[in-house]
């Protein structure tokens with residue numbers, strides 16, 4: 001990992017939100033890192049590798065929340081950079097709806113994936129975390145997307161995810177389903193979900209882009 | 214066994230009020246059974262006592278005009294060969310007329326040997342005035358004669374036996390048998406007096422007897438046994454009669470009473486059985502959840518049904534114990550508080566330990582029998598239904 | 604890890620005249636020492652499945668293999684013994700014997716096994732009550748305990764004979780969320796401490812998501828069967 005990342009983590013450890021945000025945005029402006037690199041090599045690992053120190057178990061939850069909040073702010077602040085990039089590339093004229101199922105509050109991954117879809121030329125819409133099944137079906141009806149991308153982190157939410165994907169397949173057989181997220185690292189989980197694409201990395205959306213071109 | 218028993222006890226304890234009600238129900242049944250049984254057998258006993266208590270139960274008679282001269286031989290022979298007879302007494306009877314001045318009255322003059330006859334007739338107790346005869350020509354008359362002949366104690370009378378002659382007799386006492394027919398007809402005296410009046414030697418015309426206490430109703434069989442003694446001896450066979458044949462009406466009355474008493478008892482028992490069975494059935498319903506849990510934990514079907522058999526047994530035993538106590542208490546208060554003017558109970562109860570034990574045993578068996586159905590139910594009970602429906 | 608329980612092509616049809624098929628050819632195997640949850644909509648057949656697993660009910664067709672033994676070949680007495688020795692049940696409504704105290708309830712499975720109650724056995728029962736935190740109320744009659752306490756007694760009871768398998772049908776069904784958490788922690792502790800296999804039906808996602816494996820039943824079929832990656 002490069003020294004920029006180490007510097008970034010140092011600021012995060014200090015829970016210095018202002019400096020952390022500025023540092024990340026500065027890296028982007030100065031083109032020291034790309035958007036993709038920032039997402040995948042800075043923001044994501046900052047969260048996924050976050051481990052609690054044994055002695056601060058009780059306050060760890062709060063530290064995690066604080067860090068999540070900083071990461072989230074950075075993520076939202078990168079949106080102008082995303083727009084800038086998107087205007088430069090050829091549009092695919094494919095619509096994607098991104099969401100997390102009901103009871104799934106982990107949304108950082110979903111937001112990152114949303115940005116990746118935009119960077120890949122999709123007309124992408126993030127409709128939120130913790131989205132109830134019926135709302136999803138209604139959104140699909142309203143937006144008429146070509147793809148629905150579902151991000152699932154918590155293993156238990158595979159249960160509801162299966163209901164959602166079955167519902168989509170039944171009512172909108174032409175809509176392609178893309179699933180991803182940590183939940184599918186579970187043994188045997190992905191095989192039991194109706195889907196068209198399963199991806200572990202956000203950057204994999206470029207492959208779909210290639211496919212639909 | 215132990216497990217089933219302790220569960221049964223716990224189940225019964227946990228529904229204390231219900232348990233006591235069932236025990237009370239059984240106890241009432243048993244006490245009614247005990248009380249009615251004692252009452253009816255008391256009634257029968259006193260009736261039988263009244264009728265035949267003071268009379269001959271098996272009588273050996275020779276045809277009229279004939280006499281037995283070897284009567285003491287016959288008696289000793291019978292006493293050693295026939296079982297079941299308590300006492301024999303020889304008697305001789307002369308029929309004639311008593312004359313007092315111008316008053317006359319027919320009389321049955323009965324001669325007895327008092328040592329043995331008293332055991333049958335209890336004469337001493339029946340004397341209302343005077344004493345028993347103790348020498349020849351002394352007689353005791355029924356109190357009926359007092360009026361018909363207008364006589365008093367120590368009056369001298371003439372006893373006339375047709376075709377034979379007259380004897381002078383002296384009245385030394387009066388008796389009251391509480392039976393009009395005897396009080397107005399009998400004169401009691403020694404064998405000797407009658408033998409003299411008839412002009413015969415030491416002979417008798419019949420031998421009377423009393424059967425041992427518990428064998429009263431075997432009179433017919435005992436009489437037949439007596440009869441065979443004579444056949445064996447090859448003597449001219451006298452007639453042997455017994456009280457049963459002589460009292461058919463009374464007996465059929467008694468029998469009717471016995472049957473109705475059995476009917477009452479049967480119905481009491483049936484209601485007790487039904488009560489226990491239905492209550493136990495309800496208990497199984499109530500406890501089916503528990504049985505289901507126990508089965509889920511792996512209790513054997515046999516143990517599951519034993520629980521209810523034990524419940525039945527415990528209920529039956531306790532019910533029987535309390536029932537017997539209650540029945541006896543009831544009987545006791547009945548005989549102590551329901552009294553006639555003279556202080557004797559209105560109805561004398563007869564308390565037969567055997568009968569009481571039988572009633573208790575029936576109650577326990579009934580309770581046990583009644584618990585068979587719930588026990589089977591419990592054994593058949595499927596865990597799954599219980600778990601599902603609870 | 605070897606399997607302690609296996610279902611092969613289990614079918615269950617209720618009724619004779621009007622037949623309702625509730626289970627359709629279920630195949631499942633549970634590993635020794637695993638912590639499994641069964642979820643599914645009301646009426647999907649979860650309880651039916653669990654009752655068949657616990658040999659409380661017989662399937663219409665199919666085989667149940669418990670501890671390597673096919674239950675088909677066992678008599679009802681042998682089944683009772685198997686239940687007594689190898690399986691502990693925790694039911695949704697705790698199902699204690701209300702006539703008995705907490706301690707007596709815990710001892711009951713042992714008494715059913717008809718072995719003499721020694722001091723060690725008594726100590727063990729007391730220890731189980733300690734583990735579930737009921738030392739103070741162990742001599743209370745079951746009816747005089749709160750729902751959560753009763754549930755914990757039921758858990759202690761299910762452990763009394765050191766069963767290999769514990770089957771629980773909504774063990775926290777009527778508990779508040781704090782008690783639910785307590786009960787879950789307890790079950791987990793036992794799972795780790797004794798290596799006991801747990802199969803738990805639950806509507807409570809907090810319990811289900813903490814299990815090593817989630818089996819979802821839908822309309823009598825296995826709809827989903829996922830095992831935690833790091834389990």
Ligand code: B12
Nearest residue numbers: 044047048103104105106107108109151155180181199202
């Ligand atoms: C931040 C965080 C939270 C935050 C979330 C804030 C938010 N708004 O998102 C809060 C505090 C709310 C939270 C809550 C909980 N969390 Co949390 N949380 C985390 C943490 C630390 C980071 C998650 C994250 O954002 N990572 C960064 C993102 C970018 O990574 P990602 O999601 O994996 O996404 C990447 C890829 O997976 C992929 N991807 C993701 N989705 C998709 C979709 C598609 C289509 C594609 C192509 C790719 C793709 O692309 C992303 C970039 O590479 C993780 C730790 C970890 N190891 O991940 C725990 C973690 C996910 N949480 C966990 C748990 C248990 C919880 C709680 C249940 C309880 C608790 N203990 O607090 C609750 C559950 C809330 C709920 N009902 O969902 C567990 C999950 C374990 C499991 N059951 O599987 C983890 C793993 C922690 C742990 N080791 O125990 N959590």
Ligand SMILES: Nc1ncnc2c1ncn2[C@@H]1O[C@H](COP(=O)(O)OP(=O)(O)OP(=O)(O)O)[C@@H](O)[C@H]1O
Nearest residue numbers: 617618623625643644645646647648649650651652
């Ligand atoms: N004895 C029976 N006869 C007929 N149908 C039955 C019987 N028992 C259960 N069923 C049916 O079988 C189906 C499954 O029942 P089961 O109790 O297994 O469901 P469940 O998944 O446990 O539901 P819940 O979550 O509500 O407890 C239901 O449709 C039920 O109506």
Ligand SMILES: [Mg+2]
Nearest residue numbers: 649650651772
């Ligand atoms: Mg159920």
